[in-house]
Amino acid sequence: MEFAMPARRFLSGLFVFFMSALSWAAEPYLWLPTTYKEKLPELKQAVEVARSNPRCSKVLKGTVNVDLSSLQVPVFKILCRDDERKTFSLLLDGSSFTTYDRTKSRFHSGPSERSMREYWMACKKAVNDMYEDFRTIRVLTRKRPEPTLYKDATVGIAIDFDAVSLIGEPLAFRAECIFTSGTSYRLKLTGREDE
16 A cells, blocks of 8 residues: 555656646646647737737637648637627737738648548548449549639549439539548539530
8 A cells, every 4th residue: 555655646747747748738728739839929919919809808718720830830729709708719820910811821732742642532432432322323533633722721622423313313413522621521512514
């Protein structure tokens, strides 16, 4: 029994060390990943800018949007509450402290070759997974298409295919996988006119 207390202290100390290595918080409502912790002054400035927004009556949380940020230019996400107790977030550019323009994100400049391969494979799988909804599917898009870059920083991959419905009706479709970040996407299915 003499060893239980030191072991417990050691484990709790190890846990605290491990958690501090993963993230870093300056104040209860400000949180930054460890790699961004030197950006605390900029985060505090972003919080002050958010507080000056007429709709933001209370700041609930301030952090960095890692998907849109780089270590040189972070993009801060400030969660606010308005007078009607509705929450909303503001994205602020970490260098100008103005509303962040998603069309300037590193993601919107076009996906990398590796990302394009991943998008293409994920979208082909999504189309192939629709087999249970049709009698047959014949994919017409054989080569990886050029991506569509949307203004909201999403990337679209379109695959044309013909199908036969469960009642035998011939159909022409375009499936577009619209990727937000990583391999997260939503599938948009539209009819296609025969060329």
